[in-house]
Amino acid sequence: MKNSEELRYRIYIIMAIMSAAGLTLVGQLVRWQVVEHHRFVAMAEAEHRNEILIAPRRGEIRDGAGYLLATDIIQYDISASPKIISDPQDVAQRIAPLLDMPVEQLAGTLSGDEIWIPLVKEVPQAAGESLLEWDIVGIKAEARTKRIYPEGALASHLLGFVNGNGYGFYGVEGYYDIMLRGTPGYQKGERSPFGELIPLAASDLVSPKSGPTLYLTIDRGVQHFIEEEIERTVDMYQAQRGSVVVLQPKTGQILGMANFPTYDPNLYAQTDEKLYANPAVSEQYEPGSVFKIISMAAGLDANVVLPETMLYDGGAIEVGGRVIYNWDRQSHDMVDMTDVLAKSLNVGMAQIAVALNKDRFYTYIKRFGFGRLTETDLASEGPGTLKTPKDSTWHESDLGANSFGQGIAVTPLQVASAVSAVANKGLLMKPYAVQRIVDDERDIEVKPVVIRRAISAQTANTLTGMLVEALDRAESKARVPGYRVAGKTGTAEIPIPGGYHPTLTLASFVGYLPADDPELVILVIIDRPTISRWGSKTAAPTFRRIAEQLVVLLNIPPDTEQLVMND
Amino acid sequence: MSTHTIISFRPQNVVRQLEWHFDSKVAVTVLPILLIFTFLAWGYLTQASAVTTTTYQIDGMRLELDQLRNQNAELVLEIAQLESLSRVENRARNLGFAPTTQVEYIQVETYPALDGDDIAPYRGSERARGNVDTYSPQTQTDSWWVGVLDDVVAWVDKK
Structure with a gap:
């Protein structure tokens, strides 16, 4: 009896073990064939199918x-x-001329027993294709695309560059990177044991789609000229750096944008990384007196002042506990608004800002686009820094300082864009660098975009007249013979920890012409000039030289001819 | 003495060793089937061979197209490098040209007035690439010549 029970017990155990094993087996089968069916099918297909990616241009x-x-x-x-090259001497003799290498050196390299060694990089296309055609055992030619900039350093900051992996950085290359890359194609099908697609087997082919061609708003002649001019200017005034921005005020098109020092995007890898960013869109600076155009526009538009309004300039004024002085530390007695601009009086501007009050003043500053991105189509744009009364760090004294361009940080493009709004009858346009996008299927023309009205057309006209008159009264070196020019100089002190640098300045001039029907807004910035620290003596004559040449290049007739043409 | 049965596996011997019954009905049925299969097999092989050949040809042509595109891109680049501004400027300076500094606009009183539509916009670079029709100021030349001839005729008449 005991044996029988023991036997039954053992049978139960064996049955239980076998049932458990069976259930496990069934469970696994369910997992493989039902639950993870797709994964295993994909794995099986991957064993004998191949997908070749076809890179787009x-x-x-x-x-x-x-x-x-x-x-x-x-x-x-x-x-x-x-290791697999049977006759290194013969192979070396054949391929050495293509690789531009000495035969003996190449034969020595090929005689080793390494499994793989790189020979030469970036061999020209014709040589690479010859090697592919010869199909020499042990020699591999791998194609790769390389971005080339045939004009070298021309417009490098505006263009940006493409790295070895095909990614665009900075400028247009960075902003339109995804669009420019295009869409890759692929070829899927069954593969042979050697990894090649079997011709007879079913396969899918999707052709790659090249990226579109971008047509910029710049003219290479204009760009070339302003690049030469800013280089010459930096050298002439022994400055550290310089920038020029040229805009079409009616559309916001960037006609030219140059910085010095610059770099060649073909050689980006050998270039100091600090040179990659475009200072004209990404670096912020204190604008100084050119900002008085904006403060005066606000005062006129809000009817706080008129051109003929007289102010008493005592040489100093206290705003929010801080005493503001004129640049010459002199009193100018009674002055009208054009004098405030012509003599670049900080005291007069501070009085206008105080009369406006902080709310209206900062509303106008924001209307001109300061403190935010212009949303131009260039990568790495900076927003600048604008403290407003809502910020905890803002102080009452900032109102006075901001009115003449201190305590506020802007980008050159913001300044050029804001002054373009004055030139464009008060309408602020979005600055842009690409005017057409063309591919196989479409041809898109980029239309100008009005961001907002900053001031009324009447105010813009009045201010233009004042700016022209101010240049005449100051006998500015920015004036261009035959053209009425509106503009303003700026000499900004350079902020350092605890205050401002005692001698170094950032000299600038922004202006537009012909004043009655502006076609060009030009901003010139010279960083730390040492021959003279004043914008009127450095940036203003540079503006004139640039403007004189651009009116020729862009076929802008003088005012007298314009009148005849209009009649 | 032992007896040995020798079986030959040569086809002719096998056929001889089998009991051979030639059934005409079977032959009539099997032969067309064989012919159909043969024809189908031949058709399949021909098609497969053609598809394979065409696939290789297409691959070859695609490769050739890619290479031509790449060569074209290289030529475009070469043209761009040859007409790059720095190179053109150097050549121009070597030939004695200088930048334009001042343009003097002159009024031509007898210049015939043209409708705005008749004046072609400046599209020099596009025209150079053959993208736009060449503008021919035929109308202006005719009008000018007609004017000159009229003046000459009037002068002769006066004489």
């Missing part, structure tokens, strides 16, 4: 007239597997 970049500024070319990286 990156879109070209051209200037407004169609001249090529950036394109892709194919180059080859050549490598070798010396």
Whole structure:
């Protein structure tokens, strides 16, 4: 009996074990065939199917007239597997001329027993294709695209660059990177044991779609000239850096944007990284007296002052506990508003800002686009820094300082854009660098965008007249013979911890012409000039030189001819 | 003495060793089937061969197209490098040209007035690439010549 029970007990145990094993097996089968069916099917397919990605061509970049500024070319990286090369001497003799290497040196390299070694990088397309055609065992030619900028350093800050992995950085390359890259294609199908697609087997082919061609708003002639001029200017005044921004005020088109020092995007890898960013859109600075255009626009538009309003300038004024002085520390007695601009009087501007009151003053500043991005189509744009009464760090004295461009940080593009609004009858336009986007299917023309009305057309006209008159009264060196020019100089002290640098300045001039029907807004910034620290003696003559040449290049007739044409 | 049965596996011997019954009905049925299968097999192989050949040809042509596109891009680049501003400027300076400094606008009193539509916009670079029709100021030349001829005729008449 005991044996029988023991036997039954053992049978139960064996049955239980076998049932458990069976259930586990069934469970696994359910998992493989039902739950994770797709994963295993994909794994099985991956064993015998192949997907080859086909890289698209990156879109070209051209200037407004169609001249090529950036394109892709194919180059080859050549490598070798010396271990499987049977006759290194013969192979070396064949390929050495293509690789531009001495035969003996190459033969020595190929005679080793390494599994793989790189030979030469960036071999020209024709040489790479010859190697592919010869199909030499042990020699591999791998194609890769390289971005080329045929004009070298021209418009480098505006263009940006593309790195070795095909990603665009800065400028247009950075902003339109995803669009320019295009859409990759692929070829899927069954593969042979050697990894190649089997021709007879079912396969899918989706062709790659190249990136579109971008046509910029700049003209390469204008760009070339302003680049030469800013380099010459930095050298002439022994400054550290310089920038020029040229805008079409009616549309917001960027006609030119130059900085010095600059770099060649073909050689970006050998360039100091500090030079990559475009100072004209990403670096902020205290604008100084050119900002008086904005403060005066606010005062006129709010009817706080009229051009003929007289103010007493005692040489100093206290705003929020801080005493503000004129640049010459002199009293100018009774002055009208044009004198305030012509003599660049800080005291007069502070009085206007106080009369406006803080709320209206900062509303106008924001209307001109300060303290926020202009939303231009260039990567790495900076918003500047604007403290308003809502900020905890704002102080009553900031109202006075901001009125003449101190205690506020702006980008050059913001200043050019804001002054364009005055030139454009009060309408603030969005600055842009790409005017057409063209690919196989579409041709998109980028339309100008009005951001908002900053001031009334009447105020803009009045201010333009005052700015022209102010240049005449100051006998400015920015005046261009034959053209009425509106503009303002600026000499900003450079902020350092605890105050301002005692001698170094940032000299600038912003102006537009012809004043009655503006076609150009030009901003010139010279950082730390040492020959003279004043904007009137450095930036203003540079503005004139640039304007004199641009009216010729862009075929802008003088005022007298304009009148005849209009009649 | 032992007896040995030798079986030959040569086809002719096998056929000889089998009892051979030639059934005409079977032959009539099997032969067309064989012919159909043969034809289908031949058709399949021909098609497969053609598809494979065409696939290779397409791949080859695609590669050739890519290479031509790349060569074209390289030529475009070469053109761009040859007409780059720094190079053109150097050449121009070597040839004795200088930048324009001052443009003097002159009024031509006898210049015929043209409708705005008749004046072609400046599209020099596009025209150079053959993207736009060449503008021919035929009307202006005709009018000018007609004017000159009229003046000459009037002068002769006066004489």
